[in-house]
Amino acid sequence: MNLSERYGPWAIIAGASEGTGRAFAQQIAAAGINCILIARREAPLQALAAELRAAHGVEIVICSVDLAHPDAAARIIELAGAREVGLYVSNAGADPNGSYFLDKGIEAWLGLVNCNVMTSLRCCHHFGRLMRARGRGGILLVGSGACYGSAPNLAVYSGAKAFDLCFAEGLWAELQPSGVDVLYLALNKTDTPAFRALLAEKNLPVPADLAAPADVARDGLARLPFGPVHNWGQADDEAKFGTASAAQRRARVEMIAQASKAVFGGKHGA
Numbered sequence: 001m002n003l004s005e006r007y008g009p010w011a012i013i014a015g016a017s018e019g020t021g022r023a024f025a026q027q028i029a030a031a032g033i034n035c036i037l038i039a040r041r042e043a044p045l046q047a048l049a050a051e052l053r054a055a056h057g058v059e060i061v062i063c064s065v066d067l068a069h070p071d072a073a074a075r076i077i078e079l080a081g082a083r084e085v086g087l088y089v090s091n092a093g094a095d096p097n098g099s100y101f102l103d104k105g106i107e108a109w110l111g112l113v114n115c116n117v118m119t120s121l122r123c124c125h126h127f128g129r130l131m132r133a134r135g136r137g138g139i140l141l142v143g144s145g146a147c148y149g150s151a152p153n154l155a156v157y158s159g160a161k162a163f164d165l166c167f168a169e170g171l172w173a174e175l176q177p178s179g180v181d182v183l184y185l186a187l188n189k190t191d192t193p194a195f196r197a198l199l200a201e202k203n204l205p206v207p208a209d210l211a212a213p214a215d216v217a218r219d220g221l222a223r224l225p226f227g228p229v230h231n232w233g234q235a236d237d238e239a240k241f242g243t244a245s246a247a248q249r250r251a252r253v254e255m256i257a258q259a260s261k262a263v264f265g266g267k268h269g270a
């Protein structure tokens with residue numbers, strides 16, 4: 001697959017300065033796609049931008065945006081301007097709280113929901129419409145196995161990731177006829193600075209079986225044309241931490257899409 005032809009000339013990576021976001025940016029830029037890199041801290045974005053410009057000769061735009069803030073999507077859309085964005089990667093969204101719902105102020109949870117759900121939704125709506133009009137593009141939502149069910153300390157995180165999972169499945173079915181790819185990439189434990197910081201804060205050891213961000217990004221980009229779901233480290237027909245395999249979920253979406261044609265019709269709105 002030629003990434004640049006399918007998803008160029010510009011990509012947005014929301015949460016790009018480290019970990020999986022940084023790995024996505026490195027691999028997308030290496031494919032010759034210009035990048036808009038978003039994170040809160042500007043210094044690591046500047047360093048990454050210099051690295052990518054020097055290594056790959058692509059254009060890089062950086063911007064410090066807090067994706068948890070209600071105006072985040074508007075800022076990203078304004079920043080993108082008339083640039084043709086063929087790929088939107090929603091990467092940021094880990095839970096830095098790791099606590100019971102009632103043991104943190106509500107603002108912490110609303111920020112997590114804004115980052116995972118509201119900002120992502122607004123950006124997918126804006127850039128998705130433009131991709132649909134052009135008849136190509138890709139939307140990649142970085143998710144978690146926590147989307148398949150919750151547990152103590154995960155109430156809001158799992159809820160937000162479950163929203164993204166269902167949203168991605170529906171969007172995949174809606175955009176497939178238009179040539180726009182949608183993928184929910186459910187990660188397992190991954191060796192990112194954010195995850196290591198959470199482990200350190202809780203005095204927990206670093207597990208031996210962490211996924212490497214570069215592998216995760218490579219896998220995510222390779223699976224993007226084969227949505228709606230990919231579970232990291234699992235074959236398409238495996239359901240280790242999910243209640244169904246990616247293949248079973250795909251088949252369910254396709255079955256409901258067929259059945260609901262009689263009710264909704266098969267066409268997109270204007």
Ligand SMILES: NC(=O)c1ccc[n+]([C@@H]2O[C@H](COP(=O)([O-])OP(=O)(O)OC[C@H]3O[C@@H](n4cnc5c(N)ncnc54)[C@H](OP(=O)(O)O)[C@@H]3O)[C@@H](O)[C@H]2O)c1
Binds near residue numbers: 042066186
């Ligand atoms: N690591 C794991 O074990 C694991 C497991 C399952 C799923 N995931 C998923 O993988 C994705 C990446 O996780 P991660 O561990 O790398 O941590 P993360 O905090 O979600 O992502 C880190 C990146 O996003 C940026 N970022 C975080 N919050 C932001 C905000 N509010 N506004 C703007 N940028 C923000 C960070 O830069 P700044 O700090 O400079 O903003 C950094 O570049 C998340 O969606 C997470 O849910 C991770």
